Amino acid sequence: MANLSENKTSLIIDAWAQPATKEAAEKMPEIARLFKQSGSSKLLENGLTTEQIVEAMDRAGIQRLMLSAWHRPGQWVHHNNDVSAMVNQYPERFSGVAAVNLEKPVEAVRELERAVKELGFKALRVVPWLWNRPPNDKFYFPLYVKCIELDIVFCTQVGHTGPLMPSETGRPIPYLDEVALIFPELKIVAGHIGFPWTDEMIGLAWKHENIYIDTSAYLPRYYPVQLLQYIKTYGQDKVLFGTNFPQLSLEKCVQQVYELGLPEDVQAKFLGKNAQRVFRID
Secondary structure: OOOHHHOOOOOOEEEEEOOOOHHHHHHOHHHHHHHHHHOOHHHHHHOOOHHHHHHHHHHHOOOEEEEEOEEEOOEEEEOHHHHHHHHHHOOOOEEEEEOOOOOOHHHHHHHHHHHHHOOOOOEEEEOHHHHOOOOOOHHHHHHHHHHHHHOOEEEEEOOOOOOOOOOHHHOHHHHHHHHHHHOOOOEEEEEOOOOOOHHHHHHHHHHOOOEEEEOOOOOHHHOOHHHHHHHHOOOOOOEEOOOOEOOOOHHHHHHHHHOOOOOHHHHHHHHHHHHHHHOOOO
Protein backbone atom coordinates (compact mmCIF):
# COMPACT_ATOMS: atom_id res chain seq x y z
CA MET A 1 0.00 0.00 0.00
CA ALA A 2 1.26 3.47 -0.87
CA ASN A 3 2.43 5.87 1.80
CA LEU A 4 -0.76 7.79 2.42
CA SER A 5 0.94 10.43 4.54
CA GLU A 6 2.20 11.94 1.27
CA ASN A 7 -1.23 12.21 -0.35
CA LYS A 8 -2.56 15.03 -2.47
CA THR A 9 -5.29 15.98 0.03
CA SER A 10 -3.78 18.17 2.72
CA LEU A 11 -6.64 17.95 5.21
CA ILE A 12 -8.39 14.76 6.31
CA ILE A 13 -10.79 14.74 9.25
CA ASP A 14 -12.49 11.56 10.42
CA ALA A 15 -15.97 12.58 11.55
CA TRP A 16 -16.73 9.42 13.59
CA ALA A 17 -14.19 7.64 15.78
CA GLN A 18 -13.80 6.46 19.35
CA PRO A 19 -11.01 5.21 21.62
CA ALA A 20 -9.85 1.63 21.01
CA THR A 21 -9.89 -0.04 24.42
CA LYS A 22 -10.39 -3.52 25.84
CA GLU A 23 -12.96 -2.01 28.21
CA ALA A 24 -15.21 -1.16 25.27
CA ALA A 25 -15.41 -4.83 24.29
CA GLU A 26 -16.34 -5.75 27.86
CA LYS A 27 -18.97 -3.04 28.27
CA MET A 28 -20.38 -3.25 24.73
CA PRO A 29 -20.90 -6.96 24.00
CA GLU A 30 -23.32 -6.03 21.21
CA ILE A 31 -20.45 -4.86 19.00
CA ALA A 32 -18.49 -8.15 19.07
CA ARG A 33 -20.20 -9.51 15.94
CA LEU A 34 -19.71 -6.23 14.06
CA PHE A 35 -15.98 -6.18 14.79
CA LYS A 36 -15.65 -9.86 13.89
CA GLN A 37 -17.29 -9.31 10.50
CA SER A 38 -15.06 -6.27 9.93
CA GLY A 39 -11.90 -8.23 10.73
CA SER A 40 -10.97 -6.01 13.68
CA SER A 41 -11.74 -8.25 16.67
CA LYS A 42 -8.10 -8.60 17.71
CA LEU A 43 -7.62 -4.85 17.71
CA LEU A 44 -10.52 -4.43 20.11
CA GLU A 45 -9.34 -7.31 22.27
CA ASN A 46 -5.85 -5.83 22.65
CA GLY A 47 -6.72 -2.13 22.55
CA LEU A 48 -4.56 0.73 21.33
CA THR A 49 -2.75 3.44 23.27
CA THR A 50 -3.25 7.07 22.33
CA GLU A 51 0.20 7.05 20.74
CA GLN A 52 -0.68 4.00 18.64
CA ILE A 53 -3.85 5.71 17.40
CA VAL A 54 -1.82 8.75 16.33
CA GLU A 55 0.64 6.45 14.55
CA ALA A 56 -2.29 4.87 12.67
CA MET A 57 -3.52 8.34 11.74
CA ASP A 58 -0.07 9.24 10.44
CA ARG A 59 0.07 6.13 8.26
CA ALA A 60 -3.31 7.03 6.79
CA GLY A 61 -2.51 10.72 6.36
CA ILE A 62 -5.37 11.74 8.67
CA GLN A 63 -4.86 15.02 10.52
CA ARG A 64 -7.74 14.83 13.02
CA LEU A 65 -10.24 12.43 14.57
CA MET A 66 -13.57 13.55 15.99
CA LEU A 67 -13.13 11.35 19.06
CA SER A 68 -16.27 10.44 20.95
CA ALA A 69 -17.02 9.38 24.49
CA TRP A 70 -19.69 6.69 24.98
CA HIS A 71 -22.45 6.34 27.55
CA ARG A 72 -24.84 3.42 27.42
CA PRO A 73 -27.85 2.78 29.69
CA GLY A 74 -26.49 2.26 33.17
CA GLN A 75 -22.81 3.05 32.69
CA TRP A 76 -20.04 4.93 30.94
CA VAL A 77 -18.06 3.07 28.30
CA HIS A 78 -15.64 5.95 27.60
CA HIS A 79 -16.08 8.94 29.92
CA ASN A 80 -15.86 12.50 28.63
CA ASN A 81 -12.91 13.04 30.96
CA ASP A 82 -11.03 10.12 29.38
CA VAL A 83 -11.54 11.54 25.89
CA SER A 84 -10.53 14.97 27.17
CA ALA A 85 -7.25 13.53 28.45
CA MET A 86 -6.53 12.17 24.95
CA VAL A 87 -7.42 15.52 23.37
CA ASN A 88 -5.17 17.37 25.81
CA GLN A 89 -2.32 15.01 24.99
CA TYR A 90 -2.71 15.63 21.23
CA PRO A 91 -4.85 18.76 20.80
CA GLU A 92 -3.81 19.15 17.17
CA ARG A 93 -4.96 15.59 16.34
CA PHE A 94 -8.18 15.04 18.29
CA SER A 95 -11.41 16.97 18.87
CA GLY A 96 -13.75 15.80 21.61
CA VAL A 97 -17.33 14.64 21.02
CA ALA A 98 -19.39 14.37 24.19
CA ALA A 99 -21.62 11.58 25.46
CA VAL A 100 -24.32 11.89 28.12
CA ASN A 101 -26.81 9.79 30.06
CA LEU A 102 -29.79 10.31 27.76
CA GLU A 103 -32.38 9.14 30.27
CA LYS A 104 -31.29 11.64 32.96
CA PRO A 105 -32.13 14.89 31.13
CA VAL A 106 -31.06 17.44 33.75
CA GLU A 107 -27.82 15.59 34.42
CA ALA A 108 -27.29 15.17 30.66
CA VAL A 109 -27.68 18.87 29.87
CA ARG A 110 -25.30 19.84 32.67
CA GLU A 111 -22.70 17.31 31.54
CA LEU A 112 -22.95 18.50 27.94
CA GLU A 113 -22.43 22.10 28.99
CA ARG A 114 -19.41 21.08 31.07
CA ALA A 115 -17.94 19.08 28.20
CA VAL A 116 -18.22 22.04 25.84
CA LYS A 117 -17.40 24.96 28.12
CA GLU A 118 -14.74 23.31 30.30
CA LEU A 119 -13.35 20.55 28.10
CA GLY A 120 -13.70 22.30 24.73
CA PHE A 121 -15.71 19.57 23.00
CA LYS A 122 -17.12 20.25 19.54
CA ALA A 123 -20.22 18.05 19.42
CA LEU A 124 -22.60 15.67 21.16
CA ARG A 125 -23.22 12.13 19.96
CA VAL A 126 -26.16 9.88 20.87
CA VAL A 127 -26.55 6.45 19.22
CA PRO A 128 -30.30 5.69 19.13
CA TRP A 129 -30.16 1.88 19.02
CA LEU A 130 -28.16 1.82 22.23
CA TRP A 131 -31.07 3.45 24.07
CA ASN A 132 -33.89 2.02 21.95
CA ARG A 133 -35.12 5.58 21.49
CA PRO A 134 -35.34 7.29 18.06
CA PRO A 135 -34.12 10.89 17.72
CA ASN A 136 -37.63 12.38 18.09
CA ASP A 137 -37.99 10.91 21.58
CA LYS A 138 -38.73 13.41 24.37
CA PHE A 139 -35.44 12.68 26.16
CA TYR A 140 -33.45 14.25 23.30
CA PHE A 141 -35.26 17.58 23.21
CA PRO A 142 -33.47 19.35 26.11
CA LEU A 143 -30.17 18.32 24.53
CA TYR A 144 -31.17 19.77 21.16
CA VAL A 145 -31.93 23.10 22.78
CA LYS A 146 -28.57 23.04 24.56
CA CYS A 147 -26.71 22.12 21.35
CA ILE A 148 -28.27 25.13 19.62
CA GLU A 149 -27.44 27.37 22.57
CA LEU A 150 -23.81 26.17 22.61
CA ASP A 151 -23.60 26.22 18.79
CA ILE A 152 -22.32 22.67 18.55
CA VAL A 153 -23.16 19.71 16.30
CA PHE A 154 -25.48 16.85 17.20
CA CYS A 155 -24.12 13.56 15.86
CA THR A 156 -26.26 10.46 15.58
CA GLN A 157 -26.48 7.11 13.80
CA VAL A 158 -28.82 6.38 10.91
CA GLY A 159 -29.52 3.17 9.01
CA HIS A 160 -29.77 -0.42 10.12
CA THR A 161 -28.02 -1.51 13.30
CA GLY A 162 -24.82 -3.47 12.68
CA PRO A 163 -24.86 -5.04 16.14
CA LEU A 164 -27.67 -7.51 16.80
CA MET A 165 -30.15 -4.90 17.99
CA PRO A 166 -33.40 -3.55 16.43
CA SER A 167 -32.92 -1.13 13.53
CA GLU A 168 -36.13 0.90 13.68
CA THR A 169 -34.51 3.75 15.63
CA GLY A 170 -32.16 4.38 12.68
CA ARG A 171 -34.82 5.22 10.09
CA PRO A 172 -34.19 8.77 8.78
CA ILE A 173 -37.88 9.30 7.97
CA PRO A 174 -39.92 10.07 9.99
CA TYR A 175 -37.63 10.46 13.01
CA LEU A 176 -34.76 12.69 11.90
CA ASP A 177 -37.02 14.61 9.52
CA GLU A 178 -39.27 15.54 12.44
CA VAL A 179 -36.31 16.69 14.54
CA ALA A 180 -35.04 18.97 11.77
CA LEU A 181 -38.52 20.46 11.28
CA ILE A 182 -38.86 21.25 14.99
CA PHE A 183 -35.25 22.42 15.42
CA PRO A 184 -34.14 23.92 12.08
CA GLU A 185 -31.15 25.65 13.74
CA LEU A 186 -29.74 22.33 15.00
CA LYS A 187 -26.70 21.10 13.07
CA ILE A 188 -27.08 17.34 12.61
CA VAL A 189 -24.41 14.97 11.31
CA ALA A 190 -25.97 11.58 10.62
CA GLY A 191 -23.39 8.80 10.60
CA HIS A 192 -23.36 5.41 8.86
CA ILE A 193 -24.97 6.74 5.61
CA GLY A 194 -28.49 5.53 6.43
CA PHE A 195 -28.28 2.21 4.58
CA PRO A 196 -30.65 0.65 3.51
CA TRP A 197 -32.54 3.97 3.64
CA THR A 198 -29.76 5.91 1.90
CA ASP A 199 -32.19 7.60 -0.49
CA GLU A 200 -34.16 8.89 2.51
CA MET A 201 -30.97 10.23 4.07
CA ILE A 202 -29.96 12.00 0.86
CA GLY A 203 -33.45 13.45 0.64
CA LEU A 204 -33.18 14.85 4.16
CA ALA A 205 -29.72 16.34 3.54
CA TRP A 206 -31.14 18.07 0.45
CA LYS A 207 -34.30 19.21 2.26
CA HIS A 208 -32.75 20.52 5.49
CA GLU A 209 -29.97 23.09 5.43
CA ASN A 210 -28.37 21.80 8.63
CA ILE A 211 -28.45 18.04 8.04
CA TYR A 212 -25.25 16.33 6.88
CA ILE A 213 -24.25 12.73 6.24
CA ASP A 214 -21.07 10.99 7.36
CA THR A 215 -19.86 7.77 5.77
CA SER A 216 -18.60 5.96 8.88
CA ALA A 217 -18.88 2.17 9.29
CA TYR A 218 -18.69 1.53 5.51
CA LEU A 219 -15.58 0.98 3.45
CA PRO A 220 -15.57 3.42 0.52
CA ARG A 221 -15.66 0.67 -2.10
CA TYR A 222 -19.07 -0.28 -0.71
CA TYR A 223 -20.65 3.20 -0.71
CA PRO A 224 -24.05 3.03 -2.43
CA VAL A 225 -24.04 4.32 -6.01
CA GLN A 226 -26.59 7.03 -5.22
CA LEU A 227 -24.42 8.34 -2.36
CA LEU A 228 -21.39 8.59 -4.64
CA GLN A 229 -23.46 10.50 -7.19
CA TYR A 230 -24.63 12.84 -4.43
CA ILE A 231 -21.05 13.44 -3.25
CA LYS A 232 -19.94 14.27 -6.79
CA THR A 233 -22.80 16.64 -7.59
CA TYR A 234 -25.31 18.64 -5.56
CA GLY A 235 -24.28 17.06 -2.24
CA GLN A 236 -20.58 17.82 -2.40
CA ASP A 237 -20.90 20.22 0.58
CA LYS A 238 -23.10 17.87 2.62
CA VAL A 239 -21.14 14.63 3.09
CA LEU A 240 -18.31 14.05 5.58
CA PHE A 241 -15.70 11.30 5.60
CA GLY A 242 -15.90 8.93 8.58
CA THR A 243 -14.55 5.50 9.51
CA ASN A 244 -16.08 4.34 12.82
CA PHE A 245 -12.53 3.59 13.98
CA PRO A 246 -11.54 1.17 15.44
CA GLN A 247 -14.11 -0.92 13.56
CA LEU A 248 -12.52 -0.02 10.22
CA SER A 249 -8.89 0.61 9.34
CA LEU A 250 -8.03 4.28 8.89
CA GLU A 251 -5.46 3.45 6.24
CA LYS A 252 -7.79 1.21 4.25
CA CYS A 253 -10.61 3.77 4.31
CA VAL A 254 -8.42 6.60 3.05
CA GLN A 255 -6.80 4.43 0.37
CA GLN A 256 -10.23 3.39 -0.91
CA VAL A 257 -11.40 7.01 -1.10
CA TYR A 258 -8.51 7.74 -3.44
CA GLU A 259 -9.55 4.76 -5.53
CA LEU A 260 -13.01 6.29 -6.05
CA GLY A 261 -11.54 8.77 -8.52
CA LEU A 262 -13.41 11.79 -7.15
CA PRO A 263 -12.61 15.18 -8.70
CA GLU A 264 -9.85 16.79 -6.64
CA ASP A 265 -12.01 19.65 -5.33
CA VAL A 266 -14.83 17.28 -4.38
CA GLN A 267 -12.39 14.90 -2.69
CA ALA A 268 -10.92 17.75 -0.64
CA LYS A 269 -14.38 18.77 0.58
CA PHE A 270 -15.39 15.22 1.40
CA LEU A 271 -12.20 14.25 3.22
CA GLY A 272 -11.75 17.36 5.32
CA LYS A 273 -13.12 20.75 4.35
CA ASN A 274 -16.77 19.91 5.03
CA ALA A 275 -16.00 18.58 8.50
CA GLN A 276 -13.76 21.57 9.23
CA ARG A 277 -16.64 23.91 8.41
CA VAL A 278 -19.43 21.97 10.12
CA PHE A 279 -17.54 21.29 13.36
CA ARG A 280 -15.90 24.73 13.28
CA ILE A 281 -12.34 23.43 13.56
CA ASP A 282 -9.61 26.06 13.29
